[in-house]
Amino acid sequence: SKIEAGRLEVESIACEVYRVIADVVTVMRVRADEKEISLEYQFDGEIPATIQSDPARLRQVLTNLVGNAIKFTEQGGVRVVAKLVQEVDRPQMMIQIIDTGIGMTEEGTAKIFDPFSQADASVTRRFGGTGLGLSISKRFAEALGGAVTVSSQVGVGSIFTVTIDCGSLDGIAMITPDPTELEMASDDEEHLAISLPNMRVLLV
DSSP: OTTTTTOOOOOOEEEOHHHHHHHHHHHHHHHHHHHTOEEEEEEOSOEESOEEEOHHHHHHHHHHHHHHHHHTOSSSEEEEEEEEEEETTEEEEEEEEEEOSOOOOHHHHHHTTSTTOOSOHHHHHHHOOOSOHHHHHHHHHHHTTOEEEEEEETTTEEEEEEEEEOOOOTTOOEEOOOHHHHHHHHHHHHHHHTOOTTOOOOOO
16 A cells, blocks of 8 residues: 555665575575475675665565465475675665476566466466565565566576665675574574573463
């Protein structure tokens, strides 16, 4: 509703893209494990330690795209690859979500970003969904100075590419995050977060 009313608001704050990616993958891996497919992420070269963006909106976009990739993949897995690219004198983060799923025809890819559209009716019957997630994700990415695009091949898989503006990188350190270290840190935080001494917990 906010998008349609032209009232979509995005923040521009220091955002650690690598942590957003790691968090999304950690949360979504439960679904991938249930389907017995892999879900991994990697960084292609150095990326900025922080960029100026909206981490909450970026998280929503990635959650939607990774969730879709898992939903439409029965064998193999999903890979998230992030790298820094230079687009017309402005740095952008490019994040690709690559799956080995059912894929789409050229006709299907042409309309999946339309509101309430999916590749074809059989997808709705088999997988459910409203056809709104990709439309919203595209608008979020555009509001963050970038875009969402797709290339796909039936029976081979799909690649969704998200780009977002970085803002100025003057004085920003360049790093190559290590997924193994990030996941170890995430595990430590998780254990701390669920420490509830001397409490009775009702889990529903």
